[in-house]
Amino acid sequence: MSTDYQQAREALGRRLRELRFSHPAGHLTGAQLAQRLGWSAPKVSKLENGRQTATPDDLRAWADATGHPETFDELRARLAGFESHIRSWRRQLAAGHRAPQEAHNTAQADAALLRAWESSWVVGILQTPDYARSIFTRFSELHRSPKDIEEAVRARMRRQELLYSGQRRYRIVLGESVLRSLVCPPAVLAAQLDRLYNVIGLDTVELGIVPFGASLKLPPGPGFWIYDDRQVVTETWHSELWIEDADTIATYERVWATLQESAVYGADAHNVINAAQRALSSP
Structure with missing residues (x-):
């Protein structure tokens, strides 16, 4: 703590x-x-x-x-x-995983520009239902929380409606490790990679991938979201941090901008995803 x-x-x-x-x-x-x-x-x-x-x-x-x-x-x-700044998983998950998902739905709905960095798993806004189900199942086991898995998946999928409202812009940067991590069955990851491939080109989403071989000015560090310029959400194994301090938010903005410099976009991002798909399907 x-x-x-x-x-x-x-x-x-x-x-x-x-x-x-x-x-x-x-x-x-x-x-x-x-x-x-x-x-x-x-x-x-x-x-x-x-x-x-x-x-x-x-x-x-x-x-x-x-x-x-x-x-x-x-x-x-x-x-x-x-x-409001430190929300322990023990307290948040006491009644299951749906309620924290609804909190994130509200937070994202209140923002116009949403920036994210992640190097461990696909961010929720881009997950397929099966991928989300795998993530919730594993975290439910970790935290020994109520297994309201299907309710949590539905809540997370409702968030994706925000992608198509035309009222928000998502600028998401993922490390290539996200494309390779088998945090779910291989078939589920294959479908998830297809989902990411097809997101590229959506007018509300700018999806960048930081390839393994990219030169980095900073270590990847933990994932986080920046909602406009007023709030940062990141997490540890025991809690989520909801940060509203202006100086700290500015630090996360610099981190995001620095990591984003190493990302590839468009056709180059498609090529990185294609390489992950080939690696997954190879014997």
Whole structure:
């Protein structure tokens, strides 16, 4: 967990402790508050010490039980302030994979220019249903999350309607490794490569491929999306980062522009995809 995230969680915990201490009828002990809330005493301690992230329902109950219902909006704003930046997979996937997909659908629908870099797998907006199904299945196993695979696939496929609205421009750069990675059965990858081949030339998508032999000014690094010039979304194995800091966004824009310089487009990109198709079909 990042230092900034943990510090924000601890700061929220200190504010919760202040509210417990300042109950209008007098100081409440942790045990007394837990009894009022119907919680275990360890939960109160974990929230106050930043070892557990509160939910909005937790915060509303806390504000009411400590006699400060008017502080709920403040507490909720504090929570939104740091959770909007770091969203753990454990919390996001507690009810399955569909909800995070819907969040991405909304974020992309709100943008006009969307730039992406990826060197590990095909980005969701260009995935075939079978490829998406393979990805969701593997990540469901990794995170031991509910396997709402078909609901997640349908949500991701709905996002692709944005490609054809004419209201957005996608500038996507993929490393050639994406074309070769067997994160799905070979037949599924073959169909996915066909999909990428046919996307080239679509007026709303500029798809570039960085070939293996290309000279790079930067290491590839993790994949990310830039929504207009206001938000970056990237991910780690344990969380997604939704970044709105202007200086950090500017850094990602420079990274994207630098990697994009190594990409090939049009017929040259077709040739790279063709090479991956031949390699996949060769014995």
